[in-house]
Amino acid sequence: MASASPDLLFGLRNNFYLGAYQAAINNSDVPNLSVDDAVERDSLVYRSYIALDSYQLVINEIDSSAPTALQAVKLLALYLSGDKELTISSLREWLSDAAIGNNPVLRLVAGIIYMHEQDYSEALKHTNTSGTMDLLSLNVQIYVKMHRSDYAEKQLKLMQQIDEDHTLTQLASAWLNLAVGGSKIQEAYLIFQDFSEKYQLTGMILNGKAVCCMHMGRFDEAETLLLEALNKDAKDAETLANLVVCNLHLGKSATRYLSQLKLSHPDHVLVRRVSSAEDNFDRAVQAVA
Template structure:
């Protein structure tokens, strides 16, 4: 007889971006030690997703299991201490005793994906082993514009568990990347999540991006404003609002200012700065 999955609800909350709900509902009694570590890693990653890096750095000490130490490195990396995080992750990945730890490999993949070093990320994630690693592979391949490889990863996930939340999300990401008639399929996946789960910024952004692809910018804007009400500093929401407002012929300067303040290294901020520099140079050459 199959044992109940005590962390099912917690995992789903985390995957769908309901980070506070994941934290609030993390008191699961009678967990075996291995599952307790997974529970703690999901809770700390939820705090990271909410921007509480220092809490994670302070709470995880050197006696914590490898998985939690890896999560602490992600908090260090995102808080700005990139050099320490990357040198530590390199050192740990070279240690044969812990190099196969799935959460260590996952965090390595996330950090190297942030660094846009996709080949290095895949060295640690490509062999899979968990649904999260497979889902991260899909994201990495899409960043590399290799939807063919992303599709192969999705098929592996579908063979393991077609109804898994991460399989459904990966399917929606791939559909968005492929475009065309697949956009409607992606929209229906996010719509299904919004009917069954707590409405989160992740789901609202997913639906909004589908709407923008389909030219439904008014609908996209209302979804994004709802997401902004949930988290006024969310990078994806702000970036999507900037793009949406440009298509609606509205000013997006306020959202760009917010994005610059809260996420100065965001790709859209860098692109805007580069465009401004080029414009200034062009003006000076004509003046």
């Protein structure tokens, strides 16, 4: 790649990738953007609002005349706000439209939505071509969820060929290292440590470090990191879920964190697991009674 003009959106993208969503929104007024860059900027800002659960703002602000990328982001907001069936039928329609079906943001949103639906093969249908960094990193996440670290590694290698130092390449490498486990956990920890030295400390970075610590049996250190993350966002699902696990290992009560998780994220995988365990327990008790 020729050393062309500087990447005006580097800071904004980085804030978004590392979970500094409010900072991404606050610093989004970047001058002299091309038309394409302005669309990318807007889609990152709206995705940041979505990450902060401000779905309605996104739905209200993006109208039908907006570019495809923004329409796609609006679909994600509609889906996450609970309008699932209608969103998925619109998504199918758009993906089959030759004029817009290939839009990388539309395909990214399709991947995210189908990943939420746990329909991984459908997600990969839309994310497996074109190879933008965002799509490749989503593929790594999908393969990790499918317990196919061999395929995830192939996607990561493609990312490393494009840009080894890219924030998403580093993040994808950390996710894969965590999935593989063993001696790779230390490598994942060092990636999050590096982020925490270079950039604003976010809940995502703190959770990343904490999960590595838990894998290494350092639960006291993990708890300290997670409480710091909880200070940044008291309702963050991953922080609450990780605190539940961490406290159980420390022999402390996790009831309060679990209650908070149930209230703010009733669909979280941990809540579902606990509920089914409770149901099984109740059924067993009734069977014996």
